[in-house]
Amino acid sequence: MNQTPVAPLSVLGEVMEQLPRGAFLTVKHKNRVNTMTIGWGLAGVVWSKPVLTVLVRPGRHTFKLIEQAPDFTVSVPLKGTLAKELGYCGSHSGSAVDKIAECGFTLATAEDCHSPFLAFPGLHFACKTMLRAPLNPDLMDPSIASVYPQKDYHTFYHGEVIGAWRLEE
Numbered sequence: 006m007n008q009t010p011v012a013p014l015s016v017l018g019e020v021m022e023q024l025p026r027g028a029f030l031t032v033k034h035k036n037r038v039n040t041m042t043i044g045w046g047l048a049g050v051v052w053s054k055p056v057l058t059v060l061v062r063p064g065r066h067t068f069k070l071i072e073q074a075p076d077f078t079v080s081v082p083l084k085g086t087l088a089k090e091l092g093y094c095g096s097h098s099g100s101a102v103d104k105i106a107e108c109g110f111t112l113a114t115a116e117d118c119h120s121p122f123l124a125f126p127g128l129h130f131a132c133k134t135m136l137r138a139p140l141n142p143d144l145m146d147p148s149i150a151s152v153y154p155q156k157d158y159h160t161f162y163h164g165e166v167i168g169a170w171r172l173e174e
């Protein structure tokens with residue numbers, strides 16, 4: 006597979022178009038790797054760095070890993086590919102199954118990033134966690150309270166994008 010570096014902010018249109026359909030958030034802590042589907046996220050410039058932000062609820066297996074890991078990766082399929090895998094990784098927990106093996110994903114490593122990314126054709130981002138920010142419900146507009154009937158508020162993980170690539174067959 007061809008791996009070409011990209012300027013992260015130059016591909017945001019493609020990322021944001023796909024995001025509501027799903028992307029993969031992959032985290033490795035010690036020797037445990039897990040991936041889960043995400044549908045929400047932010048991207049922009051903070052601290053004069055390109056930053057990707059992912060949101061994870063506390064009940065996810067991913068939460069246990071990302072709370073302790075130094076980094077995470079985001080892998081974005083393009084053109085409606087991997088819909089079945091997005092569904093699977095968004096409905097099964099890494100606490101019960103090895104989703105990476107079940108989906109037949111190959112892992113790729115990125116320099117200076119402990120977490121690997123999923124080596125499929127698409128866009129891939131290696132992110133160093135700069136800030137963990139649990140949502141404070143006291144500061145939240147009441148109109149979004151309905152997103153949290155269980156009070157399982159997301160934590161926002163702001164990651165500096167330290168590498169971004171387009172993979173093509």
Ligand SMILES: Cc1cc2nc3c(=O)[nH]c(=O)nc-3n(C[C@H](O)[C@H](O)[C@H](O)COP(=O)(O)O)c2cc1C
Pocket residue numbers: 025026027039040041042043044045046060061062064065066067068091092094095096097098099100
């Ligand atoms: C399209 C889609 C988008 C999702 N987006 C998120 C998200 O942004 N944050 C989150 O915490 N869970 C999200 N989920 C739910 C998790 O992917 C799901 O609970 C998953 O099984 C968690 O896996 P884990 O326990 O291995 O971490 C989404 C699920 C789907 C299907």
